[in-house]
Amino acid sequence: MARAVTPQRKIINTAAAWAVGLAIFFPILWTILTSFKTEAQAIADPPIFLGFDWTLENYKVVMERSDYAKYLWNSIIIAGGSTLLGVIIAVPAAWSMAFVPSRRTKDILMWMLSTKMLPAVGVLYPIYLLFIKLGILDSQIGLVIVLMLINLPIIVWMLYTYFKEIPGEILEAARMDGATLKEEVIYILTPMAVPGIASTILLNVILAWNEAFWTLNLTAAKAAPLTAFIASYSSPEGLFYAKLSAASTMAIAPILILGWFSQKQLVSGLTFGAVK
Amino acid sequence: MKRTYGALLGACATIAFASVAAAETITIATVNNGDMIRMQGLTEDFTAKTGHDVEWVTLEENVLRQRVTTDISTKGGAFDIMTIGMYETPIWGKNGWLVPLNDLSAEYDAADILPAMSGGLSYDGTLYAAPFYGESSMIMYRKDLMEKAGLEMPEAPTWTFIREAAAAMTDRANDVNGICLRGKAGWGEGGAFITAMSNSFGARWFDMDWNAQFDTKPWKDTLEFFVGMMNESGPAGYATNGFNENLSLFQQGKCGMWIDATVAASFVTNPNDSTVADKVGFALAPDNGLGKRSNWLWAWALAIPAGSQKEAAAKQFIEWATSKDYIELVASKEGWANVPPGARTSLYENPNYMEVPFAKMTLDSILTADPNNSTVEESPYVGVQFAAIPEFAGIATEVSQEFSAVYAGQQTIDEALAKAQALTNDAMEAAGYK
Numbered sequence A: 001m002a003r004a005v006t007p008q009r010k011i012i013n014t015a016a017a018w019a020v021g022l023a024i025f026f027p028i029l030w031t032i033l034t035s036f037k038t039e040a041q042a043i044a045d046p047p048i049f050l051g052f053d054w055t056l057e058n059y060k061v062v063m064e065r066s067d068y069a070k071y072l073w074n075s076i077i078i079a080g081g082s083t084l085l086g087v088i089i090a091v092p093a094a095w096s097m098a099f100v101p102s103r104r105t106k107d108i109l110m111w112m113l114s115t116k117m118l119p120a121v122g123v124l125y126p127i128y129l130l131f132i133k134l135g136i137l138d139s140q141i142g143l144v145i146v147l148m149l150i151n152l153p154i155i156v157w158m159l160y161t162y163f164k165e166i167p168g169e170i171l172e173a174a175r176m177d178g179a180t181l182k183e184e185v186i187y188i189l190t191p192m193a194v195p196g197i198a199s200t201i202l203l204n205v206i207l208a209w210n211e212a213f214w215t216l217n218l219t220a221a222k223a224a225p226l227t228a229f230i231a232s233y234s235s236p237e238g239l240f241y242a243k244l245s246a247a248s249t250m251a252i253a254p255i256l257i258l259g260w261f262s263q264k265q266l267v268s269g270l271t272f273g274a275v276k
Numbered sequence B: 001m002k003r004t005y006g007a008l009l010g011a012c013a014t015i016a017f018a019s020v021a022a023a024e025t026i027t028i029a030t031v032n033n034g035d036m037i038r039m040q041g042l043t044e045d046f047t048a049k050t051g052h053d054v055e056w057v058t059l060e061e062n063v064l065r066q067r068v069t070t071d072i073s074t075k076g077g078a079f080d081i082m083t084i085g086m087y088e089t090p091i092w093g094k095n096g097w098l099v100p101l102n103d104l105s106a107e108y109d110a111a112d113i114l115p116a117m118s119g120g121l122s123y124d125g126t127l128y129a130a131p132f133y134g135e136s137s138m139i140m141y142r143k144d145l146m147e148k149a150g151l152e153m154p155e156a157p158t159w160t161f162i163r164e165a166a167a168a169m170t171d172r173a174n175d176v177n178g179i180c181l182r183g184k185a186g187w188g189e190g191g192a193f194i195t196a197m198s199n200s201f202g203a204r205w206f207d208m209d210w211n212a213q214f215d216t217k218p219w220k221d222t223l224e225f226f227v228g229m230m231n232e233s234g235p236a237g238y239a240t241n242g243f244n245e246n247l248s249l250f251q252q253g254k255c256g257m258w259i260d261a262t263v264a265a266s267f268v269t270n271p272n273d274s275t276v277a278d279k280v281g282f283a284l285a286p287d288n289g290l291g292k293r294s295n296w297l298w299a300w301a302l303a304i305p306a307g308s309q310k311e312a313a314a315k316q317f318i319e320w321a322t323s324k325d326y327i328e329l330v331a332s333k334e335g336w337a338n339v340p341p342g343a344r345t346s347l348y349e350n351p352n353y354m355e356v357p358f359a360k361m362t363l364d365s366i367l368t369a370d371p372n373n374s375t376v377e378e379s380p381y382v383g384v385q386f387a388a389i390p391e392f393a394g395i396a397t398e399v400s401q402e403f404s405a406v407y408a409g410q411q412t413i414d415e416a417l418a419k420a421q422a423l424t425n426d427a428m429e430a431a432g433y434k
Helices: A007-034 A057-065 A068-099 A105-117 A120-134 A140-164 A168-176 A181-192 A194-210 A213-217 A226-231 A241-261 A263-270 B002-022 B034-041 B043-050 B061-073 B088-094 B115-120 B143-148 B159-169 B190-200 B217-233 B243-251 B264-268 B311-321 B324-334 B345-349 B359-367 B392-407 B413-430
Strands: B025-031 B053-059 B081-084 B130-142 B177-180 B255-261 B280-284 B297-303
Touching (some): A007 A241, A068 A105, A068 A140, A068 A181, A120 A140, A120 A213, A168 A181, A181 A194, A194 A241, A213 A226, A241 A263, B025 B034, B025 B061, B034 B053, B034 B130, B043 B053, B053 B061, B061 B088, B081 B088, B081 B311, B115 B130, B115 B297, B115 B359, B130 B143, B130 B159, B130 B264, B143 B159, B143 B280, B159 B177, B159 B217, B159 B255, B190 B392, B217 B392, B243 B255, B243 B264, B255 B264, B264 B280, B297 B311, B345 B359
Parallel strands (some): B025 B053, B025 B081, B177 B255
Antiparallel strands (some): B130 B280, B130 B297
8 A cells, every 4th residue: 555645755755856866966067067167267266156157168179179070979889889789699698598597597697797897907908919919909890899798798687687577478479379589589579678678778878988998998099989088188287177077068968868868768677677 | 305294294293192102190199288289289280291190199197108008018009109208218118119219300409309308218328209398396486475474485495494484374364375285196196296305305215226215214304394394384185186286276376385397387377277377486496405406307208109100200290299390380379488398408598488487497497307316315216206117106106195194194104104115125026126
């Protein structure tokens, strides 16, 4: 039986939720505000919240100095490509683990997850040497492969969790109706798991978009994505906070907009298992 | 006649084809600071003169250091030119990772490079990186606050004077700290400052047998003086202050004195960013009467990784970017205050440049730092605020973390020095020095 919520309690809950939401969003808001300040206003103490002369100068400087479109395009290809490739590999893997598990399935899943615990820098040199050997240093394809491999455990785990929620009898019925394995996965399983797959894709696009270790270490001028764009405005010797904020705002804007429009899908997908 | 025209046309076509064929695109890794960004903006001049295009990879200093080290040690070939410092150059030159720059053209006039710079960027007498700009450290102080305190800054002050002046200028009620110095952990941040300061107190990192020297009196004196002075007159939380934090404090009028990189002079005197732009004076970094001052020496320099496929074009770029003509180009477009300082002797013979308020003090500071003889007692290493050995960055980062813990009040000076002594000796033993 649902408990009755008093109006007072509702107000408190709403206020608490807003407070938490604003606290989480505040660093992003501050970055956006700083991007419209002068460098002197950006370091003012006490900090200026809204009472400053808004300027677009930082954006003008950033646009003049950097080829934003190139970085954006690389980010789209790398984040999108690695996620799609990951999903293509993970769907059959998750299907077999969810519907035809073996004695070792749980161990395999745990082992896959354990690879995420390895510090990335530990394998930097082997991967760098491999990239040189294969001639894919500073290339989109190289980063698509690396980011796909890094995020694959998460994709498999998420899809496995969603697939486990789907009754196996439906797939059995399809099989009895003569569906092949390929048809079963493509026409029966995948449409039923669309919310889960969509949220997996969204989450992994965000993870790949924000990945900064490999994208900085395996690129130079050609395949550098927006993480390198931001890094080019950071300096330990010189106050360029306003320009850095403008570059950061430009880098996070696409993913922020994507997240904003798809938040319903993202939340419903993430809570897919829990609400059942 | 027809044949002559034909031959001429053929020759022209050959020359045109050759110049097109020779045009390359070179990739340059560099840091994000004012001088480097200015250079990127002027690249068209280089392209117009040589036909070569340039692709820039600009990264934050520490990211860049990691990135280029990975690439050069694996012979990755991602970059045709790397921006490196005085620390890396002799080590990488010794390893054979860099192309020697001893065949630059006569027009380039390599002899014009300041001896302190060419010395720090060479190994075994061979230049491996050309200085784009050089820097030392010096005192930047508020003339108005110094006058208010009834003091006059000598051109070459002692630490005793600086401590007294800092106390006299401190005005906690008005949020003015007598002195702002780096306390942030990191070998290039607080580590660089305290090492340079320790030179003037007679300390050194290693004796001639590579034994750590943190158990000696000069190191204890250095830390006791630094901590005492900063507690009396420094800003709150100085243990986490680096260059940028102190720059911000100074520009907002919250520091009476700041001892840091000479390159900061152009920032604090820029009226667009600094509220005290017209009140700043300069002096040499302090000493203790032991014959060594507490200023460092650094250069951002351009080097070519060995095995580069575009060595000739890369050398052309280096000659262009570190030439006298480039300095003239910057001066004509952005004024003499914005030319890259500290690399060429001729710049300091130029009357236009010597009118810039901090020009003379920058040169004097550079000239008083000697990377080959930086300590009072003899030491086995090259470098003023570092020891040019591969192990130094890792060791000094750990040591500076111990020192920062002292500044933050988390441990005593004796504890920090004991830990520094032990970890340095352990690392040197593991590396085979002992």
